[in-house]
Amino acid sequence: MTVKNTVNTWVALPLRNRLSRFAREDDGLVTILALFMIMMMVAVGGIQLDFMRHEMERSRLQAVSDRAVLAAADLDQMRDPKAVVADYFAKSGMTDFLSNVVVDDGLNYRTVTIDASKEMDTQFIGRFGFPTLNVPAHSQAEERVAKVEVSLVLDISGSMALNNRLSELKNAAGIFLDTVLKTENEDLISVSMIPYSEQVNAGPMILDRMRVNKKHDYSHCLEFADDEFNSAALNTSTTHDQMQHFQWNYDGRNNYRDDTICPRYSYERIAPFSQNSLTLKSQINQLVPRAGTSIFLGMKWAATMLDPSFRDINNALVNAGHVDGQFYNRPASYDDPETLKTVILMTDGANDNSFRIRSNYYDSESEYVHWNKYNLWWYLRNEVDYRYWSYFYYQKYNKSLGNTLLSNICDAAKAKRIVIWTIGFEVHDDDVPAMQNCASSPSHFFRVEGVELSEAFRAIARQINQLRLTQ
Numbered sequence: 296m297t298v299k300n301t302v303n304t305w306v307a308l309p310l311r312n313r314l315s316r317f318a319r320e321d322d323g324l325v326t327i328l329a330l331f332m333i334m335m336m337v338a339v340g341g342i343q344l345d346f347m348r349h350e351m352e353r354s355r356l357q358a359v360s361d362r363a364v365l366a367a368a369d370l371d372q373m374r375d376p377k378a379v380v381a382d383y384f385a386k387s388g389m390t391d392f393l394s395n396v397v398v399d400d401g402l403n404y405r406t407v408t409i410d411a412s413k414e415m416d417t418q419f420i421g422r423f424g425f426p427t428l429n430v431p432a433h434s435q436a437e438e439r440v441a442k443v444e445v446s447l448v449l450d451i452s453g454s455m456a457l458n459n460r461l462s463e464l465k466n467a468a469g470i471f472l473d474t475v476l477k478t479e480n481e482d483l484i485s486v487s488m489i490p491y492s493e494q495v496n497a498g499p500m501i502l503d504r505m506r507v508n509k510k511h512d513y514s515h516c517l518e519f520a521d522d523e524f525n526s527a528a529l530n531t532s533t534t535h536d537q538m539q540h541f542q543w544n545y546d547g548r549n550n551y552r553d554d555t556i557c558p559r560y561s562y563e564r565i566a567p568f569s570q571n572s573l574t575l576k577s578q579i580n581q582l583v584p585r586a587g588t589s590i591f592l593g594m595k596w597a598a599t600m601l602d603p604s605f606r607d608i609n610n611a612l613v614n615a616g617h618v619d620g621q622f623y624n625r626p627a628s629y630d631d632p633e634t635l636k637t638v639i640l641m642t643d644g645a646n647d648n649s650f651r652i653r654s655n656y657y658d659s660e661s662e663y664v665h666w667n668k669y670n671l672w673w674y675l676r677n678e679v680d681y682r683y684w685s686y687f688y689y690q691k692y693n694k695s696l697g698n699t700l701l702s703n704i705c706d707a708a709k710a711k712r713i714v715i716w717t718i719g720f721e722v723h724d725d726d727v728p729a730m731q732n733c734a735s736s737p738s739h740f741f742r743v744e745g746v747e748l749s750e751a752f753r754a755i756a757r758q759i760n761q762l763r764l765t766q
Contacts, residue, residue, distance in 0.1 A: 359411075368436040376398045377396045380409060414429060443635045445485065445486045445487065446596075446637070446638045449641055450464075451585060452493070452585065453586060456584035458721065460643050464579075472572045487569070488566040488569065488578065488579070489565050490558070490563050492588065493649050494516040494558065494586075495558075496563045497517060504608045505608065506535065509537050513540040514555060514558065514559040516538030519592070521696075528602045529608075531607075539652055541666040542556075547676045551670055552667070554586055555586070556650075562581035563582065587648070589646060601626050601638070609623075637759060639718070640717045640733065642722065645697075645698075645726040646701060647697070649690070652671065653688060671688070702729070705733035717733050719731075719740070719742045722742065
């Protein structure tokens, strides 16, 4: 067949046959599909790259805004907050991106709000009608000192005489008081200072307003039943026994009686609901090391003085002129959103053994007078046959029971959302868990030595003046 005939035959084929054959041909389809997929991948990758760049720029701008707003809202810095913000942006090379700064100042707070933005040129999505993307940042920070009730619990036991510990404590406590009791916090923050050793001297002002089985006027300590450590509240339905007044922790070589189990001097008493930094520091500076250690008793008083069950006693102290009138009706209710309740519990040791005179030798006025006149061990060594010494006393507490009671009262306080800070000052490793477990969290426990004590108190004071990033 000639070429001419072949062409004629092909041309003469019906249109339907030619279309059918074309449809069956698949040469080159994979190449077209691959090119399409590559183009889509490039486009999607380009879009992703633009958005990644956008997020990176947003993170940088937000980070500068957050740092600037935190610094500007700090009540301790004296510069104009807007100038602080501008300085942060200038040093970051972002001055042109700062849009707006709003400062709201009050007696006990400062709120700073920042808005910033920049336009970022796009490389790929501009082909789809988006030549730029807006990069926004918004930050707001507030430092606010709401009403705060503080129980400051200070260890003045005999071991505080070692290694200049008490001097370090006096300095550290002074720093704490100066930090929280500022002029701008007036009438907002109250501090109840609770010195403790083997007992806590509540003082006559407090004991006279409680139901107490009073026995003497030599000192003013109370005995709590063990089950009272299961609650932060003061059991107002019971009559508490007044602690015996006598000298124990001495070897009896003489009739020394200045180191009684219950602290006896006025500067060793609880100072309730005060905002007078000078008065509190003056009292702290008089403290001297004495007797043993009962951390759980210090903590019990600390929690009780934050519990609403103590309110009637405090109100009576206000009415008598012993506490500032601005603190009437403190302690506040636990559900008061304007009030923070916190304990700072410090020790340099551990719960210790503690003894009492048996009741049959401490049950009359003449015996109260007798044990005020004589050191127990001096009297036993000089007046009593050694075979009968143990008849005169018994052990009320030991370390194990003390740790249990401490754990119980700490748990009870934390259940009421009282914030507990604990400080172990040059404590032994074995004594760390008791204080660590008492704290509200691991970050609320400080283990320090020497001058680090001041840093711990300073850090806690700053946390009380809490700086919050609110947005």
